[in-house]
Amino acid sequence: MSPHILHVFDHSVPLHSGYTFRSANILRGQRRLGWQVSALTGPKQGRSTRAEESVDDLAFFRTPLPSGLVARLPAINQWAVIRATERRLLEVARRLRPDLLHAHSPVLNASAALRVGRRLGIPVVYEIRAFWEDAAVDHGTQRAWGPRYRLTRSMETRAVNAASQVVTICEGLRGDLIARGIPEAKIGVVPNAVDADQFSFGGAADPALKDALGLGGARVIGFLGSFYAYEGLDLLIAALPRILDHAPDVKLLLVGGGPQEAALKAQAQAMQLAERVIFVGRVPHAEVSRYYDIVDLLAYPRHAMRLTDLVTPLKPLEAMAQGRLLIASDVGGHRELITDGATGVLFRAEDIGDLARKAVATLDLPDQGAALRANARRYVEQERTWARSVDNYKTIYGRALNATL
Structure with a gap:
């Protein structure tokens, strides 16, 4: 059987995020399997002048923004998002x-898809990439285990129970659902991955770029990504004086932006580290590899919390695909990706002393950690390619459709 799959995303390319890159790779991977694939984005894609839009080789149906009083009221406006997505999805599903x-996270998409699925007699698979309520806690829009948190969690559990099959991106999320009483056989895992062919192994640093950034002669510890609170970049800055005590030639390079950017700059200034912490801002996607190439050690110091314990990030996989040295906090999401001492180095989460010690020791590895870097690349090539990950949908969809794919 060659199925026709209609995906429902929160947002998509041309917006750039780990979410949109995963979505694009799923669509391309399923097409390579010979399946017919369509995609719709909800209102959170933003205002669009076209009902249908092509981005590179991918086509998307867009959903108009909801209007009226309900769409403007906090909290209640999420119901407007569900209704707008439902109306557009019903229209597209009847046509296709x-x-x-x-349906892919958040649960708003699942709610809309389940309503349309029941109306049209179409099975629904729901893919959870993170628990929306935990992300909201980190963003400061919900209080952990408060009324809105519990409501969102309840919506998530109801959606999982109603879906034909459920997908998670990692074992941490799967384990949490099993603990809620969801049957193990109903939950498949399609892990994050990378296209290893798009990443060159150990590219050479561009001396001109290093000099332009004031990094000439320095060993560089770096982070490339979004500056969210859960990423723990405040811990990395806090650990820098201890790192400098043993490695005075180190500078910290932060590439990207986000909600914590101003606070991080203020922290570096207050600690008199402004000349040691280089903020580059966001760079074009095509230029990202140049910045990876000037980093000697990538750092992922995520804070310990439910979100980071349950969810695996994508950025460490990109670093491993390039054969980069990396250190990361030992939260659950990192432990699922990184084997300490084999493909990377883990330090105790929230412990800036251990972070500093591990950073210095990793920078000082003989042969620049050649064995670690080679192991990391091999792990990605063998275990974390998109072709391997997307292949898992055969079993999941087969169960939902009661067919062999």
């Missing part, structure tokens, strides 16, 4: 007649 609806 897909075999399966595949």
Whole structure:
């Protein structure tokens, strides 16, 4: 059977995020399997002048922004998002007649897809990339285990129970659902991955770029990504004086931006580290590899919390694909990706002393940690390619459709 899958995403390319890159790779990977694949984005894609839009080789149906008083009221406006997505999805599904609806986080998409699926008699697969309520706690829009948190968690559990099959991106999320009483056989895992062919192993640093950034002659510890609180970049800055005590030639390079950017700059200034912490801002996607190439050690110091214990990030995989040395906090999401001492180095989460010690020791490894870097690249090539990950949908969709794919 060659199924027709209609995906429902929160947002997509041309917006750049780990979410959109995963979505694009899923669509391309399923097409390579010979499946017919369509995609719709909800209102959070933003205002669009076209009902249908092509981005590179991918086509998307767009959903108009909801209007009226309900769309402007805090909290209640999320119901407007569900209703707008439901109306657009019903229209598209009637036109395309897909075999399966595949809704991706957040639960708003699942709620809309389940309503359309029941109306049209189409099975629904729900893919959870993170628990929306835990992300909201980190962003400061919900209080852990407060009323809104519990409501969102309840919506998530109801959606999981109602879906034909459920997908998670890692074992941490799967384990949490099993603890809620969801049958193990109902939950498949399609882990994050990378296209290893798009990443060159150990690219050479560009001396001109290093000099332009004031990094000439320095060993560079770096982070490339979004500056969210859970990423723990405040811990990395706090650990820098201890690192400098043993490695005075080190500078810290932070590439990207986000909600914590101003606070991180203020922290570096207050600690009199402004000349040691280089903020580059966001760079074009095509230029990212140049910045990776000037980093000697990538750092992922995520804070310990439910979000980081349950969810695996994508950025360490990109670093491993390039054969980069990396250190990371030992939160659950990192432990699922990184084997300490084999493909990377883990330090005790929240412990800036251990972070500093591990950073210095890793920078000082003989042969620049050649064995670690080679192991990391091999792990990605053998275990974490998109072709291997996307292949897992065969079993998951087969169960939902009661068919062999």
